[in-house]
Amino acid sequence: MSTNKMRAALTAAFVFASVSALAQGFGGFLKDNLLNNVPFGHQISAVGDAAQALSLTSEQADSIGQSVTMSIAAQNGGVSRDNRLNDYVSLVGMTVVNASPWADRPVHFAVINSPIVNAYSAPNGYVLITTGALAQIQDESELAGVLAHEVGHVVHEHGLAAVRRANLLKAGVTLASTNSSFAELGAVSDYLVDFLTKQAFDQPAEIEADDSAVQYVTAAGYDPNGYVRFLQRLAVVQAGGGGLFSTHPATADRIKRATANIARSGYDGGGKRLDARFRQYTVR
């Protein structure tokens, strides 16, 4: 190609590129200023797979999460009045959430006054841990692991998946098409409270939450082995019939898998345990 032809081609390209850029800008203007004025009622909202399968809006899923949280707290001694302890658990939980796919969504943490050793998660970002569970935990990395496991249940919508499997909402369309569905939302909440406090997630859900827990705590800067240590302690006590975390049975398979995940992740051993800080907030 001669120099003149090359210049002509480049000049043509320049003109084309300029027109193209202007067109893109105008297209963006149209989108921004016209398409965005679609009435709100016709806009789409998005929730996760399980909520979608139930035809739940994000508001309805949140309503269930709030109702379940309130019910579990009310039935288990209420939320602790120790603000310092609540704030500490929330700070550890937020650190874990910040390293999860839910970093841009609010997840609420609280301590409930129950000697039962357990932790609970409700749909749309609610995690409760009992004072009994805190008494079994020895450092901040272990607490982070337990909270991260519950956050894993939230992220993967295991609670709503259980509702779906229970076929409570054969007429899920009803929920999505009317505002007066409080009774149905209440029935779902009742079911979930019963499920979360008396039954156990199935093994695949527990494993998925475990896998997530190891990922989140490692990314947050904690020692992921803290979670394994907690599971090991749990397994020993559960084998003795201690009833700890009865809704989260710690099996040898889960411990083995979590250990393997840590090895595979390339964890460099630099994660924090923060046992002194844990004692500072939890020991009286």
Place this chain on the structure above:
Amino acid sequence: MRDRLGRATTIAAVTALVFSAAMAVAQVMYPQRGNLQILDAPDIAGVPVTTVEPNIALQVMSKKGRWDQVKLPAGTVGWVLESALAAKQGSGQGGLTNVMSLGKPTLDTAAAGRGIASDGARQYAASKHYDPAILQQIFEIRIRARGQWRAFVRTGGLTGAADLAELRP
């Protein structure tokens, strides 16, 4: 002189091509879920400045780890997780699926679970004789903790959040 003019034309054309290529990849993105919060900082302690719906075009201005800094059509600037955005409107990914929403998603309803008890939860509380103040107590914990979080991460020597690809949903 003609040579100099020609060189200038060539440089201008190449510059324009590069610029237009940058414009082409850039970066109009769409929320993958409704009521998506736009935060004032790229971490969990960021305060929501507004919420957006899936049909709102967001211009990505910069990136920090897993977070995109975006500009709304009205000019508001804020941060959002990159995994919450996609290049095509309504092309949900990673387990986020679109469904029809009920009613007008005002900031109040967007705040459900973010500090305000929902109507459904209030009715549930009344039917069970629970004190809805339980929820308020829980909301306040997070509000207090959010203000302490960055110092908490720093004093603990925690990374806060690593940019792990496998964390993306």
